[in-house]
Amino acid sequence: MTTQTAVPKQRQAKPYHHGDLHHEILCAARQLLEENNIASLSLRAVAKMVGVSHTAPYRHFKDKESLLAGIAAVGFDELAAQMSEAVKLHPGDPAGQLQEAAHRYMRLVIGNPQCVQLMFGNVLPCDDTYPDLMASGDFAFDGLKNIIEEGQSLGIFKAEDVEIMALTAWSCIHGLALLFIGGHVEAAVSLPADIRTLTVAVTTTMLAGLKAG
Amino acid sequence: MTTQTAVPKQRQAKPYHHGDLHHEILCAARQLLEENNIASLSLRAVAKMVGVSHTAPYRHFKDKESLLAGIAAVGFDELAAQMSEAVKLHPGDPAGQLQEAAHRYMRLVIGNPQCVQLMFGNVLPCDDTYPDLMASGDFAFDGLKNIIEEGQSLGIFKAEDVEIMALTAWSCIHGLALLFIGGHVEAAVSLPADIRTLTVAVTTTMLAGLKAG
DNA sequence: ACCTGAACACCGTTCAAGT
């Protein structure tokens, strides 16, 4: 009996259930979220998909809201990763970094529309209930500010308030992305509605406003 | 008995119930929507607030979704009204019209954040299930295009694609408004976070990009 | 015509109980 108890726990064949239920619930919830909309995501459906009882998720998430916050946090992490990737791809070229970041922002939003609605749609509280939620968002915004500052020091961007210029750039592409996934761009623009063309056009106009006269 | 039946129906003291239950339900739903978030709006709570049974709303709205679409339609109507108001206030001054429209857009979004999330948050289907929903949105966008065209004919805006320029302007202010009500602007911008200042700054930059070189 | 009440299937959450 003493030798049996020495066997490492994680090597036992599915002792009760999964090895990483936390992660599995998060993945299943993300998938179900994108399949329908955010209102019809049910904790019980997530549990059924993973194959556990409908009360099992409460071991890993305090709330339904807490699970939603977990999904949103993954989304913000991916957003921050895309932004730093855009910076790396165009060293010394702030305008190119901004264009690249815009395209990646659009691609991420269009690829995960419901997750984006969760991240930006006033579903989670803005206060510090979920501290790690906003952390990645702030990180992404810091990257944006760095791009603006580099452009200013190179003399190609106007020498105005960095935060406001960064916010302007963010607003532009964020607005386009959200209007697009809401179907409002297709309703408004008659001709091509090609995502890449639209992104280039909007970003170019925005850049023209940011650039030094 | 015959004289009694001649009394107009709407004068009888609350014969069964209200005179305009449709409108009352819509108003109560709007109020409850803004008090909490969109997920926790319940048809039964609306019915209780109005003072009817929880099945009465089904006489006036096919669905919960149909009620939500009704709320969103009111929002789009108000948006369109604000936009045409902005045009009237600054005749012959497209740049001023755009600034005015931006301020009114911001005010409306900040005043009814949950309604805006309903209008633009991928809650309702994009297809023609609710035809009058997008109609007001299109009307507002047409007004925006008219402003751009007037600016082009006056020679103060670039002579590029009107729809894309209008979409750029819309994206800018829409993005700022949605980031603001999501609490992301306060998290990002350190200093004033004054709405009017931000709106002027973002709109000015956007206008600089739209203007002819 | 317009509204009600019972009924059904679903949901989030809690809690004592199982291994």
Place this chain on the structure above:
DNA sequence: ACCTGAACACCGTTCAAGT
């Protein structure tokens, strides 16, 4: 420690029945 099943209050929706 981790998971289950019964239980509770709530929800959207339907339908036969009331005035």
